[in-house]
Amino acid sequence: xxxxxxxxxxxxxxxxxxxxxxxxxxxxxxxxxxxxxxxxxxxxxxxx
Amino acid sequence: xxxxxxxxxxxxxxxxxxxxxxxxxxxxxxxxxxxxxxxxxxxxxxxxxxxxxxxxxxxxxxxxxxxxxxxxxxxxxxxxxxxxxxxxxxxxxxxxxxxxxxxxxxxxxxxxxxxxxxxxxxxxxxxxxxxxxxxxxxxxxxxxxxxxxxxxxxxxxxxxxxxxxxxxxxxxxxxxxxxxxxxxxxxxxxxxxxxxxxxxxxxxxxxxxxxxxxxxxxxxxxxxxxxxxxxxxxxxxxxxxxxxxxxxxxxxxxxxxxxxxxxxxxxxxxxxxxxxxxxxxxxxxxxxxxxxxxxxxxxxxxxxxxxxxxxxxxxxxxxxxxxxxxxxxxxxxxxxxxxxxxxxxxxxxxxxxxxxxxxxxxxxxxxxxxxxxxxxxxxxxxxxxxxxxxxxxxxxxxxxxxxxxxxxxxxxxxxxxxxxxxxxxxxxxxxxxxxxxxxxxxxxxxxxxxxxxxxxxxxxxxxxxxxxxxxxxxxxxxxxxxxxxxxxxxxxxxxxxxxxxxxxxxxxxxxxxxxxxxxxxxxxxxxxxxxxxxxxxxxxxxxxxxxxxxxxxxxxxxxxxxxxxxxxxxxxxxxxxxxxxxxxxxxxxxxxxxxxxxxxxxxxxxxxxxxxxxxxxxxxxxxxxxxxxxxxxxxxxxxxxxxxxxxxxxxxxxxxxxxxxxxxxxxxxxxxxxxxxxxxxxxxxxxxxxxxxxxxxxxxxxxxxxxxxxxxxxxxxxxxxxxxxxxxxxxxxxxxxxxxxxxxxxxxxxxxxxxxxxxxxxxxxxxxxxxxxxxxxxxxxxxxxxxxxxxxxxxxxxx
Numbered sequence: 001x002x003x004x005x006x007x008x009x010x011x012x013x014x015x016x017x018x019x020x021x022x023x024x025x026x027x028x029x030x031x032x033x034x035x036x037x038x039x040x041x042x043x044x045x046x047x048x
Numbered sequence: 049x050x051x052x053x054x055x056x057x058x059x060x061x062x063x064x065x066x067x068x069x070x071x072x073x074x075x076x077x078x079x080x081x082x083x084x085x086x087x088x089x090x091x092x093x094x095x096x097x098x099x100x101x102x103x104x105x106x107x108x109x110x111x112x113x114x115x116x117x118x119x120x121x122x123x124x125x126x127x128x129x130x131x132x133x134x135x136x137x138x139x140x141x142x143x144x145x146x147x148x149x150x151x152x153x154x155x156x157x158x159x160x161x162x163x164x165x166x167x168x169x170x171x172x173x174x175x176x177x178x179x180x181x182x183x184x185x186x187x188x189x190x191x192x193x194x195x196x197x198x199x200x201x202x203x204x205x206x207x208x209x210x211x212x213x214x215x216x217x218x219x220x221x222x223x224x225x226x227x228x229x230x231x232x233x234x235x236x237x238x239x240x241x242x243x244x245x246x247x248x249x250x251x252x253x254x255x256x257x258x259x260x261x262x263x264x265x266x267x268x269x270x271x272x273x274x275x276x277x278x279x280x281x282x283x284x285x286x287x288x289x290x291x292x293x294x295x296x297x298x299x300x301x302x303x304x305x306x307x308x309x310x311x312x313x314x315x316x317x318x319x320x321x322x323x324x325x326x327x328x329x330x331x332x333x334x335x336x337x338x339x340x341x342x343x344x345x346x347x348x349x350x351x352x353x354x355x356x357x358x359x360x361x362x363x364x365x366x367x368x369x370x371x372x373x374x375x376x377x378x379x380x381x382x383x384x385x386x387x388x389x390x391x392x393x394x395x396x397x398x399x400x401x402x403x404x405x406x407x408x409x410x411x412x413x414x415x416x417x418x419x420x421x422x423x424x425x426x427x428x429x430x431x432x433x434x435x436x437x438x439x440x441x442x443x444x445x446x447x448x449x450x451x452x453x454x455x456x457x458x459x460x461x462x463x464x465x466x467x468x469x470x471x472x473x474x475x476x477x478x479x480x481x482x483x484x485x486x487x488x489x490x491x492x493x494x495x496x497x498x499x500x501x502x503x504x505x506x507x508x509x510x511x512x513x514x515x516x517x518x519x520x521x522x523x524x525x526x527x528x529x530x531x532x533x534x535x536x537x538x539x540x541x542x543x544x545x546x547x548x549x550x551x552x553x554x555x556x557x558x559x560x561x562x563x564x565x566x567x568x569x570x571x572x573x574x575x576x577x578x579x580x581x582x583x584x585x586x587x588x589x590x591x592x593x594x595x596x597x598x599x600x601x602x603x604x605x606x607x608x609x610x611x612x613x614x615x616x617x618x619x620x621x622x623x624x625x626x627x628x629x630x631x632x633x634x635x636x637x638x639x640x641x642x643x644x645x646x647x648x649x650x651x652x653x654x655x656x657x658x659x660x661x662x663x664x665x666x667x668x669x670x671x672x673x674x675x676x677x678x679x680x681x682x683x684x685x686x687x688x689x690x691x692x693x694x695x696x697x698x699x700x701x702x703x704x705x706x707x708x709x710x711x712x713x714x715x716x717x718x719x720x721x722x723x724x725x726x727x728x729x730x731x732x733x734x735x736x737x738x739x740x741x742x743x744x745x746x747x748x749x750x751x752x753x754x755x756x757x758x759x760x761x762x763x764x765x766x767x768x769x770x771x772x773x774x775x776x777x778x779x780x781x782x783x784x785x786x787x788x789x790x791x792x793x794x795x796x797x798x799x800x801x802x803x804x805x806x807x808x809x810x811x812x813x814x815x816x817x818x819x820x821x822x823x824x825x826x827x828x829x830x831x832x833x834x835x836x837x838x839x840x841x842x843x844x845x846x847x
Contacts (some may be wrong), residue, residue, distance in 0.1 A: 004203060008187070013211050017185045019176055019217065026172040 062138035062273035086132040095150040097124045101240035148232035174283045177222035177276040180214045187211045211268040239424040255447035274808020279813025307339045328386045337376045341393045342386040351381030429455040434798045452797040456807035461814040463781030468822035473775030480761035489754035492738035494772040496721035503678035513655035514553035521824035585643040587837040595639040625770045659763040668764035706732040782818045788816045
């Protein structure tokens with residue numbers, strides 16, 4: 001069970017890291033408009 | 049939001065709002081009151097408003113500084129009215145800011161980006177809380193499932209440490225808004241929604257910290273869970289709230305961001321919507337929406353005006369026809385000339401009106417707001433009581449129970465119950481071409497049991513139609529068809545209402561006879577020569593005396609034959625079925641003489657709106673009492689009433705008579721809905737419980753009715769009533785649910801049967817249920833792709 005002494009702190013670090021990743025994703029507007037990205041393929045873009 | 053709440057803006061920041069230019073951007077002048085002072089009205093969006101307590105605080109603070117203030121917790125909008133020369137908007141904003149809220153004028157684009165930033169922050173808080181919650185649960189599960197003694201002290205200690213570390217982001221960051229809100233409330237010595245929640249969170253956290261130090265029971269899992277539930281609930285609620293409000297936003301979202309403006313050389317350039325000026329020529333591609341009110345110059349296309357009038361059928365628009373901003377060209381490109389800038393367009397008027405309405409508060413909501421303060425005070429007292437009682441029974445659980453009581457109580461559900469539903473319902477009505485100027489209008493419409501109609505312009509069209517043609521048999525060489533053709537040919541150049549009716553009545557498929565030397569005699573009629581059977585014959589059309597003059601005063605005799613061919617349209621045929629000769633005489637009759645002999649007589653009368661019959665029928669089926677109050681002559685009112693089967697009517701009624709009648713109906717306990725033209729009838733409309741008018745002609749703001757019919761469709765009345773009743777049903781359901789929830793939840797929590805995490809879930813769920821229930825009334829969101837090309841995507845290029 002000694003491995004827990006490593007794994008539990010590691011999981012804490014991991015959660016904090018994921019939180020940081022989410023912060024970036026939210027901050028850069030990934031979730032601002034979820035519908036638009038799905039519909040984008042349906043729209044012609046005439047510009048190269 | 050937490051960040052902005054701390055910074056109290058400097059007073060200079062709002063001074064710019066008093067600048068007349070800026071003021072025109074954000075406010076509009078309203079009709080002067082009795083004292084004649086100039087008044088302006090603006091809608092502000094206020095960040096940080098969560099519940100009724102905030103609303104009351106803001107309203108109280110501003111009451112002595114401006115004329116009118118009303119804040120809506122559901123929309124976070126405030127409507128302000130102030131006197132231009134004595135009061136200042138900047139001062140009002142400053143006071144709001146000093147209370148710790150953040151006012152923003154609504155019509156600025158900044159608001160949208162601020163809202164987007166707020167949404168991101170809220171989303172991140174929620175995600176942090178949920179993520180930490182899940183992991184804290186993981187660490188706490190072994191404590192619940194392990195057999196006593198199977199976990200070593202060290203492992204338990206390790207798990208508790210991990211829980212503590214992951215609870216910190218939740219406490220310090222995710223729960224921030226609750227603490228900030230509570231702090232703000234306490235500093236202004238009032239109790240808002242956030243106070244009990246923040247207190248609950250703090251109590252649980254401190255108790256858990258103390259317990260973890262002494263080795264007792266910890267509730268970090270409960271704590272993170274209810275913070276997460278609350279944030280998820282608020283997040284979903286905000287999303288739902290936004291959808292309920294979408295009716296307003298959608299309207300203006302329909303306008304394109306950039307427009308293809310044509311110059312004189314035939315070139316085109318893309319310009320911003322705001323740069324359009326009256327007189328500019330603009331190309332509207334198929335599938336694009338019209339950027340401003342104007343006139344078609346070239347091209348023809350079917351145009352979908354459903355956003356403006358609720359009319360679902362696309363209408364054909366050809367050169368010379370008017371186009372309204374926000375309508376969409378369905379099948380072809382159009383060249384148009386702009387008549388009014390986007391800022392003055394009809395669409396903007398409609399949006400302003402809805403914005404205003406959504407900032408007003410219905411009576412039921414005011415009631416709920418009044419009770420929110422005392423309610424929260426009671427909750428605090430009950431939590432303290434629970435703590436003391438449990439301290440004597442089981443000190444271990446005292447903090448836990450008190451926290452549950454604090455968290456479970458939810459006045460949010462109560463104060464959201466009404467506005468959310470009415471908001472969603474007004475959005476839906478707008479889709480059908482009905483604008484509610486205030487939420488109260490829906491409330492009153494739902495209760496209405498008597499509909500009183502004005503006649504002219506309401507039940508009937510504001511024009512005359514030929515209802516019957518009588519040919520004087522045996523004495524005339526023309527039949528009815530010819531008579532109509534001759535009359536139409538004579539009147540072709542005239543703009544007199546009678547003439548227009550006769551021209552409209554011209555028989556289809558027959559060439560009009562040639563006429564020459566046509567002269568109009570004001571007030572009498574028209575004369576000229578007409579080419580009949582190869583020779584020019586003098587013809588006269590007008591009053592009997594005028595037509596008979598050249599006829600040498602010959603008296604009119606012989607049988608009258610009614611020509612049914614003239615009654616092609618359904619409504620006119622009904623008209624003549626029920627009318628008899630004596631009534632027809634009462635109408636303006638026009639006589640035609642050819643070659644000195646009276647040939648035919650035309651009966652003219654006002655035409656019913658095509659949809660009047662259905663409208664009346666549907667209202668009658670719904671069990672409404674119907675009545676006509678008109679200033680018109682008795683015979684005409686009687687005939688219209690007979691046609692529609694309305695038994696109660698009053699003719700030649702002055703505005704005072706109308707007022708008296710409405711008041712007497714009110715005294716009989718009736719709930720009166722008055723349908724009139726909205727401008728002339730203003731005082732009468734104001735006295736009815738709810739007033740409805742056609743929004744034609746004048747700018748919308750000048751109409752004084754509670755509900756405006758945009759599409760000139762009277763038959764929408766029954767629909768409006770159905771929707772209003774449905775909205776009130778949802779309001780009642782919401783109020784009952786919110787009351788029941790609190791009545792059940794608080795005793796359960798006090799009895800110790802509700803762990804704090806379940807309390808958090810209950811509180812979040814209750815607000816959500818109320819808003820979702822209201823959302824049933826909202827219009828379905830339509831896909832944005834085919835109708836409104838997204839301006840942010842690069843398909844709107846100049847080539």
